[in-house]
Amino acid sequence: MESYQDTPRYLVSVDCVIFGYEDEKLKVLLCPRLVEPNYGAWSLMGGFVMPEESLDQAASRVLKSTVGLENIYLKQVRTFSEPNRDTGGRVISQAYFALIRLSEQDRRLVSSMGGQWWEIKKLPTLIFDHQEMVDESLRRLQQVAFTNLIGRELMPEKFTLSQLHKLYSVVFGKTFDSANFRKKILATQQLVKLDEKETMSSKKGAFYYRFKKNEEEQ
Amino acid sequence: MESYQDTPRYLVSVDCVIFGYEDEKLKVLLCPRLVEPNYGAWSLMGGFVMPEESLDQAASRVLKSTVGLENIYLKQVRTFSEPNRDTGGRVISQAYFALIRLSEQDRRLVSSMGGQWWEIKKLPTLIFDHQEMVDESLRRLQQVAFTNLIGRELMPEKFTLSQLHKLYSVVFGKTFDSANFRKKILATQQLVKLDEKETMSSKKGAFYYRFKKNEEEQ
DNA sequence: GCAAAAGTGTTACCGGTACACCCATGT
DNA sequence: ACATGGGTGTACCGGTAACACTTTTGC
Numbered sequence: 270m271e272s273y274q275d276t277p278r279y280l281v282s283v284d285c286v287i288f289g290y291e292d293e294k295l296k297v298l299l300c301p302r303l304v305e306p307n308y309g310a311w312s313l314m315g316g317f318v319m320p321e322e323s324l325d326q327a328a329s330r331v332l333k334s335t336v337g338l339e340n341i342y343l344k345q346v347r348t349f350s351e352p353n354r355d356t357g358g359r360v361i362s363q364a365y366f367a368l369i370r371l372s373e374q375d376r377r378l379v380s381s382m383g384g385q386w387w388e389i390k391k392l393p394t395l396i397f398d399h400q401e402m403v404d405e406s407l408r409r410l411q412q413v414a415f416t417n418l419i420g421r422e423l424m425p426e427k428f429t430l431s432q433l434h435k436l437y438s439v440v441f442g443k444t445f446d447s448a449n450f451r452k453k454i455l456a457t458q459q460l461v462k463l464d465e466k467e468t469m470s471s472k473k474g475a476f477y478y479r480f481k482k483n484e485e486e487q
Numbered sequence: 488m489e490s491y492q493d494t495p496r497y498l499v500s501v502d503c504v505i506f507g508y509e510d511e512k513l514k515v516l517l518c519p520r521l522v523e524p525n526y527g528a529w530s531l532m533g534g535f536v537m538p539e540e541s542l543d544q545a546a547s548r549v550l551k552s553t554v555g556l557e558n559i560y561l562k563q564v565r566t567f568s569e570p571n572r573d574t575g576g577r578v579i580s581q582a583y584f585a586l587i588r589l590s591e592q593d594r595r596l597v598s599s600m601g602g603q604w605w606e607i608k609k610l611p612t613l614i615f616d617h618q619e620m621v622d623e624s625l626r627r628l629q630q631v632a633f634t635n636l637i638g639r640e641l642m643p644e645k646f647t648l649s650q651l652h653k654l655y656s657v658v659f660g661k662t663f664d665s666a667n668f669r670k671k672i673l674a675t676q677q678l679v680k681l682d683e684k685e686t687m688s689s690k691k692g693a694f695y696y697r698f699k700k701n702e703e704e705q
Numbered sequence: 706g707c708a709a710a711a712g713t714g715t716t717a718c719c720g721g722t723a724c725a726c727c728c729a730t731g732t
Numbered sequence: 733a734c735a736t737g738g739g740t741g742t743a744c745c746g747g748t749a750a751c752a753c754t755t756t757t758g759c
Contacts, residue, residue, distance in 0.1 A: 272523050272575035276535050278496035281579055305490050317494050320577065324568040348566055348581055350542040357490035359538065361499055363566055431711075449749065451712075456747095471710040472757040649738075667722065669739075674720095689737040690730040 280360040283328045284315035284399065286346070286406035287336065289371035289386060290423040295439045296371070296386040297403060298336065302396065303382070306357045310396045313403070314384070315362065328365040335384060337375025342368040342422045344413075346406050354398050366406035368422035407440075414440055418459050421480045429467045429475035430454065461485075498578040501546045502533035502617065504564070504624035505554065507589035507604060508641040513657045514589070514604040515621060516554065520614060521600070524575045528614045531621070532602070533580065546583040553602060555593025560586040560640045562631075564624050572616050584624035586640035608660075625658075632658055636677050639698045647685050647693035648672065679703075 287298040302312045314335045318327045325343065332341045346364040354360070371386070387393065389407065392400065413419060419440070420433050430451050438444045454460065459481055466474035505516040520530045532553045536545045543561065550559045564582040572578070589604070605611065607625065610618065631637060637658070638651050648669045656662045672678065677699055684692035 273498055273535075273578070276498055277538050279499050279536070280491055280494055281497050281499065317491075318497070318568070318579075320495050321570055323570060324566055324579070345565055347563055348542055350536070350581075352539055352541060360491070361536075361542070363568075429711090446749065446751085447711090448713075448751080453748080468757095472759085473709085473711050473755070474757080475711055647738090664722070664724085665738090666724080666740075671721085686730095690732085691728070691736080691738050692730080693738055 280358060281318045281324075282315050282360050282362045283318065283324055283331060284313045284349075284362050284364050284402055285328055285331050285335075285343075286313055286364065286366040286403050287332070288366065288368050288389075288406070288410065288423065289374070290436055290439075291371045291386070293435050293439060295389045295436075297389050297392065298379070298384055299387050299392070299395070300335070300382055300384045304357075307396045311393045312396045313399045324363045328363075328367070332367055332369075335379065335382070336369060337378045338369055338373060344409065346402065346409055349398050349402065351398070356397075364402040364406065366409055368410075368419070370422065370425065372425060411441060418454070418457055427463060427465070427477040427479045429477060431470070431475055432467075433478075498576060499536045499542075500533050500578050500580045501536065501542055501549060502531040502567075502580050502582050502620055503546055503549050503553075503561075504531055504582065504584040504621050505550070506584065506586050506607075506624070506628065506641065507592070508654055508657075509589045509604070511653050511657060513607045513654075515607050515610065516597070516602055517605050517610070517613070518553070518600055518602045522575075525614045529611045530614045531617045542581050546581075546585070550585055550587075553597065553600070554587060555596045556587055556591060562627065564620065564627055567616050567620065569616070574615075582620040582624065584627055586628075586637070588640065588643065590643060629659060636672070636675055645681055645683070645695040645697045647695060649688070649693055650685075651696075 289296045289298065298314060299311045300314055301309045314331050316327060316331045316334075318324060319330075322330065324345070328343050329339070329341065332343065333339055343365050346366050348361065348363050350361045352359055354362070389403070392403065394400075395403070410419070414437065420428070420436055423436060424433065431447070433454065434445065434447055434450050437450070460478040461481055463477040463479060465477045467477055468474040507514045507516065516532060517529045518532055519527045532549050534545060534549045534552075536542060537548075540548065542563070546561050547557070547559065550561065551557055561583050564584055566579065566581050568579045570577055572580070607621070610621065612618075613621070628637065632655065638646070638654055641654060642651060649665070651672065652663065652665055652668050655668065678696040679699055681695040681697060683695045685695055686692040
């Protein structure tokens with residue numbers, strides 16, 4: 270039984286700001302639009318919400334179908350709902366941001382729809398309000414990075430403190446004192462020092478670290 | 488011209504957690520539902536989104552039509568979208584939280600629809616996921632109160648530091664050291680000390696303060 | 706030996722917390 | 733005079749910023 274007769278209904282979509290980290294750059298996945306209007310213009314990964322799924326599930330589905338990954342870090346950013354934001358009709362869109370490990374993406378799948386990773390500071394012109402979605406997502410990411418510890422989702426399995434330091438510098442667009450950075454990071458006790466060293470980028474070599482698994486005692 | 492044919496459409500609503508402060512209690516406005524299903528059950532103030540308005544505008548309209556106020560502090564909380572959250576049909580709802588000065592409400596309007604203010608810790612059973620909306624809104628309010636300074640919207644024009652202290656105690660459900668509280672609050676430089684004293688609740692009398700207007704130099 | 710990155714140590718400062726204490730006044 | 737809430741001062745602690753310093757190793 271359905272109540273609420275004669276009430277207007279709307280298209281509802283999710284748009285995902287998918288962040289990845291590679292070559293010491295923070296990147297966002299963009300895709301040429303596959304539908305009119307603005308066919309071919311650069312756009313975030315998105316999709317309409319299906320009748321049997323929640324918005325979170327819709328966003329997960331988009332992630333699965335665009336980069337081939339499941340159980341991804343996903344957070345609501347904000348709902349974008351200006352009546353004329355989409356020139357093709359009224360669409361209310363929930364923006365999400367996602368963090369993925371670039372090495373784990375399904376590159377074939379991504380390229381099959383023309384997906385490309387763009388450095389966040391050098392994006393092309395995006396459709397509608399997608400640039401705003403990216404901007405707000407970055408701010409959220411900074412917020413998260415400030416209180417928690419990012420990297421678990423963006424960095425490879427093992428990494429050096431210098432590499433993590435670099436990630437933070439890129440996310441915030443400024444450099445942190447590296448001595449203080451390592452102390453602060455290690456104080457969180459979320460990292461485990463490995464026996465192995467990374468020797469490519471320095472003569473002395475830097476120890477690898479990895480994030481503790483959830484099971485491991487904090 | 489309308490693109491996106493054959494794509495499912497949904498009812499979209501906003502639900503507002505309207506906070507007020509009175510008698511040293513944090514209160515939320517509830518209303519008996521005026522529509523089926525669950526006619527008469529306690530519910531947040533809400534409404535469906537109209538074709539020509541954004542979600543923010545819809546929320547503002549709800550505020551205007553329920554407490555008679557405009558230009559109200561309103562923030563998105565989260566979108567609630569479980570397919571079966573509303574037993575009357577699929578409704579995707581954006582939760583908002585609002586802060587108002589209880590003395591300024593249109594009491595006649597509020598009571599005309601049976602609206603009642605409930606102490607936040609003693610709410611009746613709410614429909615659907617509205618309790619969850621309240622819980623998340625309170626958490627947001629605490630977050631805001633932590634970083635900024637709440638009270639501008641909740642307190643009367645002039646108030647004593649003790650009264651503001653009490654508000655914070657109620658919002659966080661714990662007491663703060665009052666000596667430190669006043670120092671911290673005054674350090675923000677957002678308050679102006681008035682010449683007048685409040686003499687009802689103490690023999691010595693406490694000075695009134697008010698918030699600086701935006702124009703005043705910070 | 707020197708450059709370059711890894712990693713450690715030292716100091717100063719700032720904000721928060723705890724708490725002792727003084728003030729004004731109605732009863 | 734004393735109880736009550738208003739209001740101030742101070743000592744301490746922990747986190748952070750700034751920066752000097754040591755270590756390792758390839759060239």
